[in-house]
Amino acid sequence: MLNIACGTSMTEYRQILKRWEMKKILGWIFACTLVSAYFFVSISGNLTTERNRVAISLSDTNLGSSSLSIAVIGDIHLPEGPAPLLKLQNLMRDIKATQPDLVVFVGDYTASPRAIVDMSSHRENIINAMKLIDPLPRAVVLGNYESWSDPERWLYEFNRLDVDVMENQTRLVRTANGPVCIRGLGDKFTNRYKYVDYPAECQGLPQLTITHDPAGAFDKHMTGLVLAGHTHCGQVSLPLxxxxxxxxxxxxxxxxxxxxxxxxxxxxxxxxxxxxxxxxFGAQSQWDELNIRWN
Structure with a gap:
């Protein structure tokens, strides 16, 4: 609030008004600086990949007491070049060092195909980086960015490099905590999803489904545990x-x-x-360590 005493001359009034306007400008500059710093720190922090630990308890009358630790990795969106590749390789080594029972990759491994000059080499580099978690058991599905960059070629390269990948298929995977039935379903977003049931050999075993777009989890036939990615938790999620x-x-x-x-x-x-x-912003870059217990 601006208070001006009686008897103040016009010249003094103008000087007071000028100082008041300058204070308001400096105040706005200070406020904008604080807001900008907040967003900068938040965005920088959200772009730093963190380990997210989650405990999940599930009830299954067909299964005795069982537990499993699962590392979930999705939406890597790796750009081309040695620096991003090294960052991915280090991430794989960090995840391996935690020794989960199972590692699942839920799609979108490449950045935009239009930004990749040599997709053939880029594809091979990504798959070889994913292999750094060996000998831990893993399960892999494709995402929409693989669908947009020749999905058949992705499937071929995974198999050529001895990395099993699923698309509307099931696998019996042996872990340190016993066998697990995994159902890998195609990406719903790019119309590669097709529901398949678990085979008879999966009865009495822990079961989980992996897919890219969580929309696939809401197939009317779907039951049980489903792990997905695709959404980035919004990537930009504003307060309120x-x-x-x-x-x-x-x-x-x-x-x-x-x-x-x-x-x-x-x-x-x-x-x-x-x-x-x-x-x-408001959506942390992370890989997830799920500690799942079936009761």
Whole structure:
């Protein structure tokens, strides 16, 4: 509030008014600086990949007491070049050092195909980096960015480099905690999804489904645990507003983290990388360590 005493001359009034206007300008500059610093620190922090530990308890009358630790990695969106590749390699080594029972990759390994000059070499580099978690058991599915960069070639290269990849298939995977039945389903977002049931040999064993777009988890036939990615938890999620855009037909409550209803349990990872813009706000870059117990 501006107070001016009686008898103040016009010249003094103008000087007081000028000082008042300058204080307001400096105040706005200070406020904008604080807001900018907040966003800069938040965005920088959100782009730093962290380990996210989650405990999940599930009830299954067909299964005795069982537990499993699963590392979930999704939406890497790796750009081309030695520096991003080294960062991915180090991430794989860090995850391996935690010694999970199982590592699952839920798709979107490459950055935009239009930004990749040599996709053949880039594809091979990504797959070889994923192999650094050997000899830990793993399960792999493709995402929409692989669908947009020749999915058949991705499938061929995974197999050529001796990395098993699933698309609407099931596998019996042996872990340190015993065998697990894994169902790998195609990406719903790019129409490569097809529901398949578990085979008879999976009865009485821990079962889980991996897919890219969590919309696949809401197939009317789907039951049990589903692990997915794709959403980046919105990538930009504003306070009070939430995510600006999530490209999935999954219910909004199943866009990030753990969701459960009477038919299914779904975990959606925030993922590691970014797409469209190299920015994350309110959506941490992370890989997830799920400690799952079936009772």
């Amino acid at each position: 507003v939430g995510p600006l855009w999530v490209p999935s037909e999954a219910p909004s409550l199943a866009h990030c983290g753990f969701y459960q209803d009477k038919q299914r349990s779904v975990f959606v990872t925030s993922g590691v990388g970014t797409s469209i813009l190299p920015v994350r």
